[in-house]
Amino acid sequence: MYLNSILWKKVSSDLLIHKYRTVLSISSIAIGLFVIGTLLGMMDLQLSYMDKAHQASQPSHISLMLRRDVDFSVAETIRNLPEVDSVDTMTQFTGQFKTSNSTPWQTGTLLFRTDYLNQKQDQMHLLAGSFPHDKAVAIERLSAQYAHLNLGDTLEINTPNGTETLTITGIIRHPFVKPPTFGGQIHVFIAPELAPTFNIPSSSFRQLLVQVKPPYSPEKAHLIASEIRQKLATLNIPVNATLLQNPEQHWGRAIFKGIHLILTVMAWASLALSSVLILNTVGALITQQTNQIGIMKSLGARRTSIAKIYLSEVFVLSIIALLIAIPLSWVGAYYSSQWLLDLFNIEISGFVYSPKTLYIMIAGGLIAPILAALQPILQGASISVRQAISSYGLGADFVSNRFDQWLELKIATRLPTIYAMALANLFRRKARLIGTQSVLIIAGVLFMVIMSLITSLKLTLNNELARSAYDIRLGFIQDQPGETINKLVNSVPNTQQIELWKRLPVELSVNAKLIQQVGSLGMQMIALPTNTLMYKPLIVEGRWFDSSDEQQDHLVLNADTAELNGIHVGDKIQTSLLQQSSRAWEVIGLYRWFAGSGYAVEPVYGPLSTLQLNTKTEFKYSFALLTAKLNSLTEEKAYLEALKAVFQEYPIALDVYTTLAKREQRQFAENQFKPMIGMLLGLAIMIAIVGAIGLSGTLAISVLQRTREIAVLRAIGAKSKTIFRLFMLEGLFHGLLAWLISVPTAYLVAAPLAKQLGLTMLGIHLDFVFSQLSVLIWLVVVLILAIFATYLPARNATKIVVRAGLEY
Amino acid sequence: MQNLIKLNHIYKAYTLGPLKTPVLQDISLTINTGEFVVITGPSGNGKSTLLNLLTGIDKPCEGEIIVNGSALHRLKEEELSVWRGLNVGIVFQFFQLLPSLSLLQNIQLPMDFVNKYPRKERLERAHYLLDRVGLAKQANQLPGQVSGGQQQRAAIARALANDPALLVADEPTGNLDSATAENIYTLFATLQQEGKTLVIVTHNEELAKTANRHITLHDGRVSSDQYQSPLQ
Known part of the structure; x- marks a missing residue:
């Protein structure tokens, strides 16, 4: 935009004389740009770092959580399946520990891998110190931050054979941990040779990690996961949950997909809104300088020359706003993405910014204000000399x-x-x-x-x-006899009522085709008494169980899953439960599933009596739902700890993922x-x-x-x-x-x-x-x-x- | 008759960069209560500046201005606002009515600023003043909805809102046709008969003839100051 030095002088003096107006214009553009830069930069950094971290961990395509310890030979059997490329294993279980900072026993997750130096899938990276060996343990990065634990600190760990004092010699990043503030457990990595201390064979595993042969596709992984589950079923190995993940994209992407869309819309909206203010400011500037425009025109200025002057003013304002907004948004994007990535246990090393966002900011920052200012500038530049230099007192601008x-x-x-x-x-x-x-x-x-x-x-x-x-739900790693659960639960003071439920992996199909599910961790049948007092989901169609459903092949399905597959109340769907041939169950109701982000195992409810009827062996339960005399979060915590201690003592291993306090x-x-x-x-x-x-x-x-x-x-x-x-x-x-x-x-x-x-x-x-x-x-x-x-x-x-x- | 305005050796100059341009030089004047004074003279000879000094809108570089007992040259801007509201009514060339307020509210406004009249009386007085200038029917209209002459009459009514001793006007008929301007002269003459003091700057010879005193400025000095028999 060429302007001679005198006109540049006018541009600069206009901006300098009305400093307050100039500052306001710059601030409004800068805020819009800052919001865009921070949000888009944050999203770009977040997604690219999430994916990088995910890919670096060599993610498994299929992860199966087993209900008991399984010998390594089983992993070998699975590896030999035709479409399986490689397998890896690990074991995670619940344990109790004390830190030097805390006196009461705390529940956490203990984890071991057979060979830390040779991890093939879902690799856990050593961030400091050394991998676990002998009685030296490592602590998960987020857990270390949350519990203020450092290298050289000691942990007392409760084992069936007494207390072990272990020293922290390493800090490890686990790619799939929930932050402790969101209910995640403290994770401690132990050496495989320490597993027998917890009555777990060191040559066993509880989690099977599988990569399928290339090329990867979600459909292929889904199909092979089903094959593996069937294979494991024949080996009498029940699976608690199956997790499928894309090897290229971080699993957390799904959680942010929606919010990113909304944030993107809002970021652009904020720039549009700040541009409205530019429209106001420029409109006012033109009105205020109408007389000057008239004089310039009477001296021979053309419409384009006038427009250039005011467009140059907007251009200068935009450049200054960009210079302010860019560094601020870099800082904003860096710290906000660092904070979000930390929730996913991902660290950013050194200061980074998103070049893509920088280009967007420059383009948006220059184009949006000019576009907003164009109409008042062109209108002002078109005013006639007579109109421009006439003045009729106060009412001239008021129609x-x-x-x-x-x-x-x-x-x-x-x-x-x-x-x-x-x-x-x-x-x-x-x-x-x-x-x-x-x-x-x-x-x-x-x-x-x-x-x-x-x-x-x-x-x-x-x-x-x-x-x-219920106040507390106890989930067991392995199903337990009702009598034992009742005895243990009733030994803890304040217990009032108890109800026992069972869970089973389930596959539902319609017309011989597996149905699509909303929950990304697979489906499981939750079998509960038809007259349950402990829970009733929100039924959106059909009905919940009553006594007429006793021993019937009836189920209540997630309404979203039903909608996804075109299933209605009254339909019959093929239901395949562990060790049982597929049977047609009738959908009697649809419930509204409450699960943030769908990153969970999706329940299908069925009558407990139907399962009991079909079970040939001793019937065992997966969950105990309890009510107790509790008045506060503190009392609830104490009660849960007491329950955990009783079960640990027995010993019955509680499942950290399904044990919860309301x-x-x-x-x-x-x-x-x-x-x-x-x-x-x-x-x-x-x-x-x-x-x-x-x-x-x-x-x-x-x-x-x-x-x-x-x-x-x-x-x-x-x-x-x-x-x-x-x-x-x-x-x-x-x-x-x-x-x-x-x-x-x-x-x-x-x-x-x-x-x-x-x-x-x-x-x-x-x-x-x-x-x-x-x-x-x-x-x-x-x-x-x-x-x-x-x-x-x-x-x-x-x-x-x-x-x-x-x-x- | 009592002295309402007293100017002693007034000197006023405007500074533009290094240049100091004198506008009024050694002006000494006395205007008595009830006089109708017109000030005429060529453009740029200090008429409006003199009016601005009389209303406290501007201050002299040297000399004293006493109006209705107040030494305006000593008052601060804020004190001058209060003083003006009580003592002087100003009529501008372009009427300067607030465009977003009705004629009635434009007249109430100075009363609300000054609080001379009890709140309850203000509306009644505004109606009375509008009636006096022949605008009773237009009371609720916005300035933009009435003619220039009507606006100027409303402006005069506004100037009278707080019943000031002094009424000043700068080219009050400059934007009006001759028939409308005549109406305004008559209104001024009536106000004088009721005891108001009027000081009016004008180029209008007809208006000048309706006053009883005619001051002419030339090169910032009083070149003539004559009492005359006003034309009725």
Whole structure:
């Protein structure tokens, strides 16, 4: 864009003379760019590092969690299956330990691999020290951070043969651990030679890792997993869960797919909103400089020359905004992705940024403001000399329409004159009002939707927990006789009721084709008493079990899975349970599954009596559901620890993944949702700040444009505080109007939006409730923002001197 | 008659870069209560500056200005705003009515600023003033909905809102046709008969004839100051 030095001088002096307006314009573009850079950069860094870390761990394609210790020879058998490329093994089990920082016994996961130096799949990388050997153990990276454990610290571990004191000599990264704040266990790696101390043969395994022969495809992995399960069934080896994963893409991608889509939309929306403010600012600049445009035109300037001057001003503003936003967004993206990656146990070494995002920022940062400014600039540049240099006092810029007349007659006449003037001024420049309001309204709606999402999430969690009458669920690694469970559970004080359930891997098929499932960790049948008092899921179609289902081949299926496969209540589906031939079971009901992100084993409910009828051997149970006299999270923790101790003592190994306490589980669930909700709230606040900057800009421009009017007011006796009050009122009316519009808008859109956000981001069907509190909070926030945004322009208005103002 | 305005050796200059341009030089004047004074003279000879000094909109570089007992040259900007509201009504060339307020509210506004009249009386007084200038029917209209002459009459009504002792006007008929301008002269004459002091800057010879005192400025000095019999 060529401009000669005099015109550049005009550009620079325009920007320097009105510093406040320049700062506001730069801030609004910079905030939009910062949001884009931070969010897109964070997503890019996050996904690329997740995938890199995933690929580096040589991920298994199929991971089967077995219900008992299995000899290595079984792994060899599986390796010999035609489509299996390689196998690897590991064992994870529950143990109790004490650290030097804690006195009570804690439950954690102990893990060993046969040969740490020769891991083929799901490799666990040594980050510091050495791999476990003899009585030297290693601690998982996240566990070390959470429990404040370091190399050289000791752990006391409870074994069936007494307590062992072990020294931490290594820190290892496990690719598939849940962070302890989300309910993940402390993981301790032990040497295989230490396994017999826990009555586990060192030449055995509980988790089988499989890679299929290339080329990999999810369908192929699914098919081979089914073959392996059948093979294991023939060897009388039950499988608790099967995990399938893409070797190229990190398993966590699925969790972020929805939220990334929403964040991308919001990032671009924030740039669009900040561009609206550019439209306002440039529009005002043109209006303010109409006289100058007229003079330049009378001196021979053409439309293009005029347009170039103002486009150059926008270009300079954009460049400065980019220079501010780029480094800030690099920092924002780096730290936010580091924080998110840490949740997936992935470290970033050294400062990194996303080059792709940088290009997007540069393109967006230069194009969006210019596009926004184009219309007012072209319109301004097209004005005739006569129009531009004429001036007719205060009313020249005010064309009243029917709305203004209605406002004046019906509302303003009932108000004191200052209020009437502030209200009328609010509606004076409607295009600018719409621009400013749209940003504030969107921020308000977003805020109320997010608050409703949080409230709905809490309600959903409460409702789900209300459907579960139990306080504690104990899951056993191997199924146990009911008599033993009852005896052990009843030996712990405060126990009230107990109910026993059984789980079995299940494969469902329709027309000889395995059905698609929502849960990414496979399906299992949960067999429970038909008159269960402990749990009743939310039934969306059909019914839950009653006594008429005793010993019947009836099941209750996940509604999403049913929808995915076109299954309805009353349909019969082929059900294949362990060691049993496939039979047709009738779907009597569909339940709403509450599982964040679907990264879980999907339950299919069936009557316990049907399984008992078909079991030839002694019937054993997988879960014990207990109610107890508990009043707090602390009491619940103590009770669960007591139960764990009793079972450990017996010894019966509890399954860390399926043993849970209700109150604690709720806390973990809330912790899991916090990062995403935090991110959304952060975005709403960013948009609100953009709105406040816009409001401040609008009022600053109003002060400039109404300089003569302010001078007239002062000439007829208005004091400084009156002028100050007038502009403060206008700012507050802006806030109030935005609030008045955003409340019904939010009320209308909150339910579908929050439900969609819940489904896309959190993977759950929300029980919706509109957050009434958010309406009040937003009123306070928007009024505070309005006060902050208005203060400076209002103060500047009081500084206008009458003579200078009248000459303006 | 009582002195309402007293100017003593007023000197006013504007500084533009290194140049100091004198606008008013050694002006000494006394204007009594009830006088109708017109100030004329070629453009750029200090008429509007003199008016600005009388209303406290501008300050002299040297000299004293006493209006209705207040030494304006000593008052601060904020004090001047309060003083103006109580003591002077200003009529501008371009009317300068607040475009977003009705004529009625434009007249109420100075009363709300000054609080001279109890709140309850202000509306009634605004209606009375509009009635006086013949705009009772247009009370609730916005300035943009009425003619230029009507706007100027509303501006005069606004200037009278707080019943000031002094009414000043800068080219009040500069934007009006002759018939409308005549209406305005009549209104000024009536106000004088009611005891108001009027100081008006104008180029309009007809308007100048309706006043009882005619001051002419030339090169920033009073070149003539004559009492005359006003034309009725």
